[in-house]
Amino acid sequence: MGLVLTEEEKMISEMAEGFFADKAPVKQLRELRDNRDETGFDRGLWAEMAEMGFAGVLIDEDHGGSNMGFMEAGLIAEQMGRNLTASPFVSTAILAATALNKGGSAEQKKEWLPKIAGGETIMALALEEGRKHNPAATNMSAERSGNGFKLNGQKGMVMDGHVADQLIVVARTSGEAGDMDGLTLFLVDPKTKGIATERTQMVDSRNSARIEFEDVEVNADAVLGEVDNGAAVLKAIVNAGKAAIAAELLGTGGEAFRQTTDYIRERKQFGVEIGSFQALQHRSAHLYSELEICRSAVLMALTSMDMDAAGSEMPVAMAKAKLGSVSKLAGLEGVQMHGGVGMTDEYDIGLYLKRIRVAQELFGDANYQMEQIASMKGY
Amino acid sequence: MSDLDAFRQEVRTWLDENCPQEMRTPMKGFEDACWGGRNYKFASQAQEDWLRAMAEKGWTVPTWPKEYGGGGLSKAEAKVLASEMKRIKARSPLSSFGIWMLGPALLKFGNEAQKMEHLPPIARGEIRWCQGYSEPGAGSDLAALATKCEDKGDHFLVNGQKVWTSYADKADWIFCLVRTDFEATKHNGISFVLFDMETPGVEAKPIKLISGRSPFCETFFEDVRVEKHNLVGELNKGWTIAKYLLTHEREMIGDIGGNRPISEIVAGSVGLDDNKKLADPMLRAKVAETEVDEWAYMLTLTRKLAEAKAGASLGADSSMLKYYGTELNKRRYELMMDAAGHDGLEWEGERSNDGDLARMWLRTKGNSIEGGTSEVQLNIISKHILRMPGA
Ligand SMILES: Cc1cc2nc3c(=O)[nH]c(=O)nc-3n(C[C@H](O)[C@H](O)[C@H](O)COP(=O)(O)OP(=O)(O)OC[C@H]3O[C@@H](n4cnc5c(N)ncnc54)[C@H](O)[C@@H]3O)c2cc1C
Ligand SMILES: Cc1cc2nc3c(=O)[nH]c(=O)nc-3n(C[C@H](O)[C@H](O)[C@H](O)COP(=O)(O)OP(=O)(O)OC[C@H]3O[C@@H](n4cnc5c(N)ncnc54)[C@H](O)[C@@H]3O)c2cc1C
Numbered sequence: 001m002g003l004v005l006t007e008e009e010k011m012i013s014e015m016a017e018g019f020f021a022d023k024a025p026v027k028q029l030r031e032l033r034d035n036r037d038e039t040g041f042d043r044g045l046w047a048e049m050a051e052m053g054f055a056g057v058l059i060d061e062d063h064g065g066s067n068m069g070f071m072e073a074g075l076i077a078e079q080m081g082r083n084l085t086a087s088p089f090v091s092t093a094i095l096a097a098t099a100l101n102k103g104g105s106a107e108q109k110k111e112w113l114p115k116i117a118g119g120e121t122i123m124a125l126a127l128e129e130g131r132k133h134n135p136a137a138t139n140m141s142a143e144r145s146g147n148g149f150k151l152n153g154q155k156g157m158v159m160d161g162h163v164a165d166q167l168i169v170v171a172r173t174s175g176e177a178g179d180m181d182g183l184t185l186f187l188v189d190p191k192t193k194g195i196a197t198e199r200t201q202m203v204d205s206r207n208s209a210r211i212e213f214e215d216v217e218v219n220a221d222a223v224l225g226e227v228d229n230g231a232a233v234l235k236a237i238v239n240a241g242k243a244a245i246a247a248e249l250l251g252t253g254g255e256a257f258r259q260t261t262d263y264i265r266e267r268k269q270f271g272v273e274i275g276s277f278q279a280l281q282h283r284s285a286h287l288y289s290e291l292e293i294c295r296s297a298v299l300m301a302l303t304s305m306d307m308d309a310a311g312s313e314m315p316v317a318m319a320k321a322k323l324g325s326v327s328k329l330a331g332l333e334g335v336q337m338h339g340g341v342g343m344t345d346e347y348d349i350g351l352y353l354k355r356i357r358v359a360q361e362l363f364g365d366a367n368y369q370m371e372q373i374a375s376m377k378g379y
Numbered sequence: 380m381s382d383l384d385a386f387r388q389e390v391r392t393w394l395d396e397n398c399p400q401e402m403r404t405p406m407k408g409f410e411d412a413c414w415g416g417r418n419y420k421f422a423s424q425a426q427e428d429w430l431r432a433m434a435e436k437g438w439t440v441p442t443w444p445k446e447y448g449g450g451g452l453s454k455a456e457a458k459v460l461a462s463e464m465k466r467i468k469a470r471s472p473l474s475s476f477g478i479w480m481l482g483p484a485l486l487k488f489g490n491e492a493q494k495m496e497h498l499p500p501i502a503r504g505e506i507r508w509c510q511g512y513s514e515p516g517a518g519s520d521l522a523a524l525a526t527k528c529e530d531k532g533d534h535f536l537v538n539g540q541k542v543w544t545s546y547a548d549k550a551d552w553i554f555c556l557v558r559t560d561f562e563a564t565k566h567n568g569i570s571f572v573l574f575d576m577e578t579p580g581v582e583a584k585p586i587k588l589i590s591g592r593s594p595f596c597e598t599f600f601e602d603v604r605v606e607k608h609n610l611v612g613e614l615n616k617g618w619t620i621a622k623y624l625l626t627h628e629r630e631m632i633g634d635i636g637g638n639r640p641i642s643e644i645v646a647g648s649v650g651l652d653d654n655k656k657l658a659d660p661m662l663r664a665k666v667a668e669t670e671v672d673e674w675a676y677m678l679t680l681t682r683k684l685a686e687a688k689a690g691a692s693l694g695a696d697s698s699m700l701k702y703y704g705t706e707l708n709k710r711r712y713e714l715m716m717d718a719a720g721h722d723g724l725e726w727e728g729e730r731s732n733d734g735d736l737a738r739m740w741l742r743t744k745g746n747s748i749e750g751g752t753s754e755v756q757l758n759i760i761s762k763h764i765l766r767m768p769g770a
Contacts (some may be wrong), residue, residue: 099387131720132649132659157721201727208724269520279754287733324447332709335589335744338753339518340543343745345586350741352591357716357723365717 002303007036012072016054016079022049024085026348032086033205039163040199040207041086044202049087050119058097058240063113065097070305074298076232083192083249083347084355086206088122091160098121098240099168103185103225103233107275112187124164125237126155126211129358133364135234136180140213142171149173149186149223151194151216157362158186161209162199164190168237169213173228183230186222200269204355208262236309239316242363246319249359250291250298252325255351257287260334263349267339280337288332290326297322302320313375324360331356386456390463397432399425401456402470405639407732412474415504417551419503432502433472440478443486447494448502476545477501477508479631481554484624488571490614496575497552507574511541511555511598512621518543519755521556522565526600528557528572535572537603537609543749547583547596550576554624560615571617573609576764580604590741591726591734626693626749629701641711642666647716659675662717669714672707680704693770695763702756704745712740 005013024045049055057073059065073094080089098115100109115121129139140153151171161167167188175182190197194216200208211248225233261284264275274280301319304312331353335342342349362367402425406412413419413426421427433439436450441457443449452460482501485494500506514584517524537557547553552575560568576583578601584591612620645666650658657663680700687693693700715736716723723740725731747753760770 109696128721130650131718131722133720157724200725201734203724203726203734203741205726267522268516269518271520274519276752279757328713332744336747336753339748340513343748344593345587345589353589353744354741355516357740361720361724367659367717371659 002306003299009075012068013079015052016076017082018136019048019052020083020085021179024080024087026084026351029086029205029351031086040160041088045085045124046087047119049060050117053347054089054198055058055093055119056097056113056117057093057234058101059113059117062093064117065108065113066117068183070243070309071302073244074302074305075200077244077247078251078254078298081248081253081359082255082356084204084252084351088124088160088163088207089309090241090248091124091164092116094240095125095159095237096166096168098225098237099123099125099185099233102236102319104228107221108187108224121165122160122163123166123168124158124209125241126161126167127171127238128157129153133362135183135231135238137177138170138172138183139177140169140171142173142184142186145217148217148219149184151186151188151213154209154210154212156210157302158209158211159362160207161190161211161373162197162207166190167211168224169171170230170234175228180231182228183234183258184227185224185230186218187224188216188218188222196304197275202358204351204356204358206355209220218292234311238363239309239313242320242369243305243312243316245359245362246298246316246323248354249323249327250294252290252356252359253294253323253330255332256327256334256349258282258357259282259349260330260337264337270283274337275315283333283337284335287326287330294319294322294326314373317369317372320363321339321366321373324366324369327356328360328366333336383459387459387463388469390460393436394463394467394469398464398467398469399429402429402472403468404470404688405468406470407735411470412683413470413472413504414474414507414546414549416507416549417547418507419504419507421719422462429470430472430504435554437502439473439504440482440502443482443498443502447486447498449498450695457707473504475501475504475507476510476550477506480510480624480628482593483627484554484571484620487623487655488620492608493573493611506551507546509547509550509553511544511547511553513543514540517543519752521751522620524558524571526555526568528559528570528605528723529562530559535599535605537572537605539600541598541600543586543595544583544598545595545749546587547598552576553581553598554611556617556621558619560750562693563615564710566618568615569617570614571611572605573611573618574603574605577630578603578605588741589744590738592738592742625730625751629697629756630693632641632701632705632746632750641669641714642746644715648718648722649720662714665714669710673711676703676707680738695759698751698756698759699764701750701754702747702760705743706753709743710744711742712743716740 007080053066054076056065057068060067130137142149142151167190169186169188172182173184178207194214196212198212200210202208264280265273267274297319301316304315334349335353338349341347413430416443437448438450441450441452441460445451461741478501483496512521516526529536552559552573555572557570557572558568580601582599583596583717585596652658683693683696723736726734726737761767
């Protein structure tokens with residue numbers, strides 16, 4: 001059923017909990033931010049994550065992975081969410097691994113999957129073009145040229161785009177903006193002539209880039225999956241991204257909530273702990289309830305990813321919708337219940353609010369997911 | 380032509396001649412606001428000219444009496460001035476805690492000498508004030524404040540610490556709540572004093588905010604000498620003044636007027652669908668809902684102010700307005716962030732004007748904390764308006 005963790009899953013979760021709390025706590029994100037670190041994450045940490053089997057969590061053993069599965073991937077993401085850990089886990093271990101698993105040729109898998117699992121190659125998905133997640137609106141063009149393609153257009157919100165060794169680029173080979181048909185995925189070396197990458201500093205101090213492509217020439221063997229039929233693979237990638245981000249948000253929202261309830265248990269005003277005021281108790285109790293609901297949604301989404309990735313679109317969209325709005329509430333209530341200190345950089349709660357803002361936007365905010373759900377259900 | 384119509388003509392002509400074109404454009408961020416003060420560096424000549432011209436007319440504080448630097452306008456005339464300024468999109472010439480908070484309190488509780496000394500420089504934007512209320516142990520429970528003020532015969536001596544003091548590092552003077560009687564019940568030992576931030580023993584340390592900016596400070600007082608004539612009202616009776624000032628602060632924080640309609644901002648960002656509707660139907664509904672609330676909120680603000688007797692404060696209704704207005708403003712910025720999507724998440728660089736929207740969004744989170752939290756406002760409404768048992 002997947003709603004109760006097995007012993008094995010519990011072990012993975014606890015292992016991840018200890019690992020991130022020890023190796024990549026919030027302090028690390030602060031250091032990366034304050035030192036204006038060029039990479040934006042700790043490469044040593046990523047190497048250790050590879051050793052732990054985290055980088056290859058979705059990769060089979062034949063390709064050097066640990067093949068733990070999506071439930072485990074989600075449990076790892078949740079712990080990263082708790083600690084606001086910066087790493088290429090989502091971009092590489094989730095998005096790129098899914099892209100190759102679903103769309104890669106035997107050659108491509110052989111070439112790239114072991115490098116992902118080994119932590120040697122970082123990959124980034126260049127998908128978004130507008131302000132809001134909207135794959136069908138892809139406008140970037142890939143025209144046939146010689147024995148390959150020529151790419152033109154621009155991408156934004158490319159997670160880990162400025163440090164990626166390979167880009168997975170979504171471009172249009174036919175049709176027009178608005179169609180899911182006519183999309184093609186390409187594996188592109190970011191050092192190819194005509195590519196200009198700009199790292200964008202984001203509100204959550206995590207990695208993102210804008211990338212421009214001007215007459216970028218790629219060979220035919222750069223195509224990942226089928227020409228014009230990239231939609232199916234792209235949907236699988238996005239679905240995996242949503243599930244991982246929902247799991248991350250469960251950790252982020254849950255930790256924001258924990259820090260808040262800890263704070264109001266201690267802070268005194270009017271001679272008593274502010275947690276003794278029913279006005280705060282009820283909102284905390286409400287958030288507790290919402291977060292329990294969220295946990296079920298995430299567990300179901302992860303389970304369905306493992307069981308039947310194709311049929312998982314609905315539960316994953318539902319989980320992402322729920323986590324988008326509840327984690328937001330946890331962040332907002334967190335700052336409010338902290339009072340003045342909640343507005344300071346010194347306290348961590350603001351960092352949670354910021355990360356939640358970004359993560360809930362990735363692969364579509366709650367509004368977007370609800371719109372998708374309604375469409376899937378046919379109303 | 381009625382007197383008011385004549386006045387409108389006069390205002391229109393004057394504004395036409397005196398409001399620089401640059402000051403008729405929307406402010407880009409709140410750095411564009413003019414704060415005045417001893418060491419203030421004007422952002423432009425236009426900003427300085429505009430302040431001088433308005434101050435000369437007394438129109439930075441239209442309803443204050445002329446002898447204190449005000450315009451001596453009636454409420455009706457002040458409304459005309461405001462609407463004429465709005466018509467040409469004129470910026471406010473001066474943002475000032477002196478105008479919003481201290482001024483009204485001095486007008487009501489200050490003696491003649493205090494009014495003459497402090498009000499005109501506030502009106503002219505020459506002295507910038509900060510508010511020394513909150514302490515580490517006295518936030519929502521403001522009356523628990525412990526900054527000590529001792530009677531040393533011909534002067535007072537102040538020792539203690541304030542926190543969250545907005546712009547303490549930029550202010551020239553502070554209005555400060557201090558404890559003058561440690562024996563009395565907590566509301567009955569508080570006094571309201573004024574002193575220069577350059578007095579030896581005053582130190583302001585900026586605190587970094589989640590917005591990355593540092594507009595507020597920890598403020599320390601070590602053996603700070605305060606002249607006795609700078610006590611406002613009676614000794615140990617400062618709480619009444621403190622609360623009166625808070626009602627004005629709340630009206631100010633609650634006033635979100637003058638912003639561009641949210642529908643306009645949002646329409647430009649997420650785009651339209653084939654039927655020319657906002658592409659995100661859920662966002663569309665929320666924007667409409669917010670527009671309804673903003674419209675009705677502004678009407679309520681106008682109605683409550685019209686109902687109040689001239690010069691009187693709104694009393695506990697200021698809590699309702701503060702609560703509703705600030706929560707509404709937070710909602711507005713959430714929607715603006717929703718609409719801006721990926722672009723709104725950028726934190727640095729020219730494209731985002733150094734993350735202006737994201738930083739403003741974060742700043743609004745303080746609206747429901749500063750000037751008394753939303754929870755405190757709700758408690759006040761429950762107690763003083765609803766008269767709930769035990770509240
Ligand atoms: C359909 C129905 C079935 C029921 N079945 C049973 C049953 O099988 N067995 C049984 O023993 N009882 C039953 N009850 C009674 C129920 O337990 C009481 O109605 C309930 O506990 C509220 O108590 P009260 O009616 O005295 O209202 P009050 O306690 O007077 O409460 C009135 C309002 O004040 C709020 N309130 C009360 N205390 C607090 C507080 N500390 N903090 C915040 N808000 C508060 C309540 O939420 C409510 O809105 C039933 C009630 C209903 C409506
Ligand atoms: C941007 C900003 C600017 C500010 N500028 C100034 C300034 O210039 N000068 C100045 O003096 N102060 C200033 N303040 C301080 C502000 O007035 C205090 O932060 C505020 O009064 C809350 O106090 P606190 O921070 O100690 O929070 P706390 O009082 O510790 O509150 C923490 C949480 O507990 C809740 N709570 C407390 N008591 C109750 C209760 N009885 N019932 C229900 N809930 C309760 C609060 O609502 C809040 O959610 C500023 C604050 C901010 C955020």
